[in-house]
Amino acid sequence: MHLTVKLVFCVALCYGQTLLQNPLDNNTGLHNELSERIGNFSIEVLFHTAKTLGNGQNFIMSPITVWSVMAVIAEGASGNTRLEINNALRLSTRVKDSTRLGFRNITQWLQVNTNTVKLAKINAIFVDRERLPLPDFTGIAKEYYQTEMITLDFKDSVNAARLLNSAVSNFTRGKIPNLVDASYFQDTRMVLTSALYFKGQWTVPFNSTFTTRMPFFNSNGDKIGEVNMMSNRNNYPFANIGQLQARVIELPYGNENRLSMLIMLPNRGVSLEDMFANFKNVNLDILFEELRVAKEQYSEDQVDCFIPRFKIESDLELTDVLRNQFGIYDLFDPSRAQLPHMARTPMFVSKIIHKAEIEVTEEGTEAAGVTVAEFSNRIGVVQFQANRPFSYVIVEKVTNSIVFGGFYRQPSVY
Ligand SMILES: *[C@@H]1O[C@H](CO)[C@@H](O)[C@H](O)[C@H]1NC(C)=O
Ligand SMILES: *[C@@H]1O[C@H](CO)[C@@H](O)[C@H](O)[C@H]1NC(C)=O
Ligand SMILES: *[C@@H]1O[C@H](CO)[C@@H](O)[C@H](O)[C@H]1NC(C)=O
Numbered sequence: 105m106h107l108t109v110k111l112v113f114c115v116a117l118c119y120g121q122t123l124l125q126n127p128l129d130n131n132t133g134l135h136n137e138l139s140e141r142i143g144n145f146s147i148e149v150l151f152h153t154a155k156t157l158g159n160g161q162n163f164i165m166s167p168i169t170v171w172s173v174m175a176v177i178a179e180g181a182s183g184n185t186r187l188e189i190n191n192a193l194r195l196s197t198r199v200k201d202s203t204r205l206g207f208r209n210i211t212q213w214l215q216v217n218t219n220t221v222k223l224a225k226i227n228a229i230f231v232d233r234e235r236l237p238l239p240d241f242t243g244i245a246k247e248y249y250q251t252e253m254i255t256l257d258f259k260d261s262v263n264a265a266r267l268l269n270s271a272v273s274n275f276t277r278g279k280i281p282n283l284v285d286a287s288y289f290q291d292t293r294m295v296l297t298s299a300l301y302f303k304g305q306w307t308v309p310f311n312s313t314f315t316t317r318m319p320f321f322n323s324n325g326d327k328i329g330e331v332n333m334m335s336n337r338n339n340y341p342f343a344n345i346g347q348l349q350a351r352v353i354e355l356p357y358g359n360e361n362r363l364s365m366l367i368m369l370p371n372r373g374v375s376l377e378d379m380f381a382n383f384k385n386v387n388l389d390i391l392f393e394e395l396r397v398a399k400e401q402y403s404e405d406q407v408d409c410f411i412p413r414f415k416i417e418s419d420l421e422l423t424d425v426l427r428n429q430f431g432i433y434d435l436f437d438p439s440r441a442q443l444p445h446m447a448r449t450p451m452f453v454s455k456i457i458h459k460a461e462i463e464v465t466e467e468g469t470e471a472a473g474v475t476v477a478e479f480s481n482r483i484g485v486v487q488f489q490a491n492r493p494f495s496y497v498i499v500e501k502v503t504n505s506i507v508f509g510g511f512y513r514q515p516s517v518y
């Protein structure tokens with residue numbers, strides 16, 4: 105059973121005009137506090153993206169890469185532009201230094217390379233050879249956000265697109281081969297990309313023998329399609345989280361206890377959106393604590409876990425969400441954007457693109473051998489059936505970072 109996620113996050117920066125300087129509040133703050141702020145942003149960006157997409161669409165995104173690209177932009181911004189971004193990133197009361205050091209620290213935990221789990225992150229800024237960013241900005245981007253600067257000749261847009269695409273393609277192992285085309289460079293002076301690559305093997309793999317075609321329902325219980333449902337019986341951490349109005353199961357990857365998928369299945373009659381709104385009162389720390397307590401209490405209990413095999417590709421435009429839901433206006437406005445620390449020439453951000461892909465398949469691809477499940481329901485075996493809309497997040501547990509998250513609500517036989 106493999107899970108592969110590829111993500112490319114992309115921001116197009118354009119020329120605009122600029123002025124003023126930067127206000128930044130002081131606050132010491134701990135590493136944990138920063139991850140909590142990123143967590144708050146992550147949950148909200150998932151929630152608002154889901155709402156913007158409307159009912160029924162599946163999606164996958166990497167909230168932490170969105171956060172990190174915006175944080176790099178904030179380093180180049182001043183005045184109200186900076187204020188708006190910092191508010192959106194939940195950084196309105198922090199010092200610059202602790203954010204930088206804290207994030208660098210978190211980033212270190214986002215590199216995992218073992219036989220069973222690979223997580224890798226790359227940030228890059230592609231700039232026009234003729235309009236190099238200011239060296240200070242380049243230095244900060246590199247030192248604290250591990251963001252590389254790559255110069256291209258934007259006038260030769262065909263070649264620029266080819267080079268950018270091949271770098272991104274290389275990183276995502278060929279999964280995202282064509283991020284941009286030549287036309288993309290016409291109004292663009294700088295492109296920020298942030299890609300996160302994840303491939304993980306379940307700690308307890310699913311056995312494809314038990315994968316079977318099963319119906320999938322909407323939140324009201326009406327059948328809306330079918331899925332290839334994988335199943336496994338194990339003593340997975342599992343809990344009813346009252347405050348969330350949902351049941352949550354943890355499916356770990358690898359053997360390091362570093363990365364896990366949490367699947368959140370709203371109680372019957374509760375919509376995904378309503379469940380997600382409950383995150384106001386519950387954070388990931390609470391979730392993991394409840395899972396831990398439940399596991400201690402019911403350590404012997406087995407859970408029959410049913411989740412669909414799935415593949416989701418998302419190509420998201422985040423500009424509207426960031427503007428309307430997070431209050432980032434000036435950055436996208438050619439007449440108001442202030443990015444003086446980034447480059448001498450006035451600039452603004454024209455759009456923000458986010459691409460991600462997730463694939464949940466079985467090891468060995470015996471997928472063709474789809475047969476009937478024969479799970480007899482033993483007394484004492486809890487059933488976790490993700491056969492109606494659910495949300496999933498992939499969490500790095502040292503930092504409690506949501507590296508990927510999304511909604512599954514439109515069934516398809518994969
Ligand atoms: C900012 O915080 C640091 C660490 O607590 C403190 O030493 C410094 O005096 C503070 N600066 C201001 C301007 O409050
Ligand atoms: C870095 O992360 C580790 C692990 O969470 C934490 O113990 C440490 O205090 C962090 N250091 C800083 C400077 O944030
Ligand atoms: C592709 O990635 C590999 C490994 O990360 C690297 O050694 C190689 O130089 C890259 N190739 C290109 C064309 O970027």
Ligand SMILES: *[C@@H]1O[C@H](CO)[C@@H](O)[C@H](O)[C@H]1NC(C)=O
Nearest residue numbers: 309310311312313314467468
């Ligand atoms: C899957 O289950 C079948 C039937 O119980 C069993 O014969 C087979 O060995 C299992 N495969 C793996 C990889 O565990």
Ligand SMILES: *[C@@H]1O[C@H](CO)[C@@H](O)[C@H](O)[C@H]1NC(C)=O
Nearest residue numbers: 143144145147148383384385
């Ligand atoms: C995020 O923080 C804001 C401000 O503190 C709060 O109103 C909101 O409920 C938080 N959202 C989540 C999902 O925790």
